[in-house]
Amino acid sequence: MKKARISVLVVDDSAxxxxxxxxxxxxxxxxxxxxxxxxxxxxxxxxxxxNPDVLTLDVEMPRxxxxxxxxxxxxxxxxxxxxxxxxxxxxxxxxLRALELGAVxxxxxxxxxxxxxxxxxxxxxxxxIRACASARIKPKTQGNQSREARHRANAVALSSxxxxxxxxxxxxxxxxxxxxxxxxxxFLIDLPADMPAIMITQHMPENxxxxxxxxxxxxxxxxxxxxxxxxxxxxGHVYIAPGNLHLEIARSGANYMTxxxxxxxxxxxxxxxxxxxxxxxxxxxxxAVGVILTGMGRDGAAGLLEMRxxxxxxxAQNEASCIVFGMPKEAIAxxxxxxxxxxxxxxxxxxxxxxxxxxxx
Numbered sequence: 001m002k003k004a005r006i007s008v009l010v011v012d013d014s015a016x017x018x019x020x021x022x023x024x025x026x027x028x029x030x031x032x033x034x035x036x037x038x039x040x041x042x043x044x045x046x047x048x049x050x051n052p053d054v055l056t057l058d059v060e061m062p063r064x065x066x067x068x069x070x071x072x073x074x075x076x077x078x079x080x081x082x083x084x085x086x087x088x089x090x091x092x093x094x095x096l097r098a099l100e101l102g103a104v105x106x107x108x109x110x111x112x113x114x115x116x117x118x119x120x121x122x123x124x125x126x127x128x129i130r131a132c133a134s135a136r137i138k139p140k141t142q143g144n145q146s147r148e149a150r151h152r153a154n155a156v157a158l159s160s161x162x163x164x165x166x167x168x169x170x171x172x173x174x175x176x177x178x179x180x181x182x183x184x185x186x187f188l189i190d191l192p193a194d195m196p197a198i199m200i201t202q203h204m205p206e207n208x209x210x211x212x213x214x215x216x217x218x219x220x221x222x223x224x225x226x227x228x229x230x231x232x233x234x235x236g237h238v239y240i241a242p243g244n245l246h247l248e249i250a251r252s253g254a255n256y257m258t259x260x261x262x263x264x265x266x267x268x269x270x271x272x273x274x275x276x277x278x279x280x281x282x283x284x285x286x287x288a289v290g291v292i293l294t295g296m297g298r299d300g301a302a303g304l305l306e307m308r309x310x311x312x313x314x315x316a317q318n319e320a321s322c323i324v325f326g327m328p329k330e331a332i333a334x335x336x337x338x339x340x341x342x343x344x345x346x347x348x349x350x351x352x353x354x355x356x357x358x359x360x361x
Contacts, residue, residue: 006031006133009052011043012084013061017109020118021056021084021125028126031133038062040069047077054132056082057103059094067098074102080132084109092211099181104132104323105296108205131178131296135323169287170196170354171233171249171256173280173307175273177203177295179323183343184293185216188238191347193221196354197256198238199249201276203269203295206243213240229260241271248279256283267299273327277303286311289350292337293317295327305336313353315339315346 010021010033018036025033034050037043039061047055055073059066070081083106085095095106105128110117118125172195176183180202188198204212210226216238217224227239227247233256241247246261259279266272273292277300280288290307292300294317308314316328316337321344331337341349 005029006054006129007034007050007052008032008054008056008129009034009043009046009050010036010056011038011040011061011066012036012056012058013038014058016114017058017084017118020115024118024122024125025129027122031126031129040064040066043069047073047079052079054080054082054129056084056107056129057098058084059086059091059098067094067101070098070101070103078102078137080104080135080137082107082128082132092208095208096181096212096215102137104135104137105178127296128178131324131326135179136320170289171280171284171287172196172198172289172291172350172354173249173276173284173312174198174200174291174293175202175277175295175300175303175327176200176293177269177273177297177299177324177327179294181212183317183323185219186343187291187293187347188216188220188222188224191220191222191351193223193236195222195351196235197233198222199227199233199241199247199258199276199280200238201241201247201271201273201300203271203273203299204243209240209243213238216240227258227260229258231258232256233258241276244270246271246275248275249283250279251283267297269299273300274303277307280312281306281310284310284312288312289353290314291316291346291350292328292331293343294322294324296324297326298330300327301330301334301336304331305334308336308338313338315341315349317341317343317346 008025010018012018022033025031035046037046041063057066081103083098083103085091085106213224213226222238224238226242248259250257250259290304290312292304304314314337316331318340319325321342
């Protein structure tokens, strides 16, 4: 039986963008644009008519703002949404808000030469649409969020109350991609301020990572910042890999340091989770804890395996709590993860594990 193609509804007030996305999507064998809409009000009727698998959604549109439409959509008819945003400070803030509201992922409009820029994104756009089509979409209901927050907070509080976990030697390494901005926030938000240092690679472009770090810093007890080159890695701090630069951990005497590299893409990414995890294996060894979260592709799987072989404790987010189970699935298949847990249980388990290891020292 022939597999049905992924049906896509394109929503954008620019006729040029609608045409470019239609041509790029229809150029793929496994997907097709079933309709296009210039604004959310037209889109609402087309969703009822075509029941698309994926929606691409612009932010700034007439008659109704894209974010307002997204919020209503995710409350009334949750479906996979790929945001189309601008690569600007304002664009990054709006895009992160869209991900909070339930969008699966985003693509960025080129700043110049829209036609050739979008054409260059063809494979990436197709890959993101495939990931959206397979994503687990969960209704954004306050009740569910509150119950999960209480579960997480209670679990972390119980384990941290009896654990002495602050240490300059221990470092936590986290990697994520699609769905990762919200997963990272959920992982960090209830962690105590005196945790060991945390280093994170999330696949994001320039401009976005600084905004992402600033948003996390406002919501977390930990100090969250975009990593700078050659700064000391301190307990109580979270270091986010900057967009378009790899992040590594290095040694300088008795201290851990950050290192940023403008080297080749790894697994088609810069920053790459594998780059961070391989450095953790080399430099931190058994003092490291590795966590791989939701994401498309396999970046980080090989690095997490190296961390485990070097004596680190390694964990993966389970399928049911992932938006996209690509990266954790690959890590699990390699035997890289010693535990596979729901996202809500990962913070407490990391604290418990750190306490066990520190208390043995």
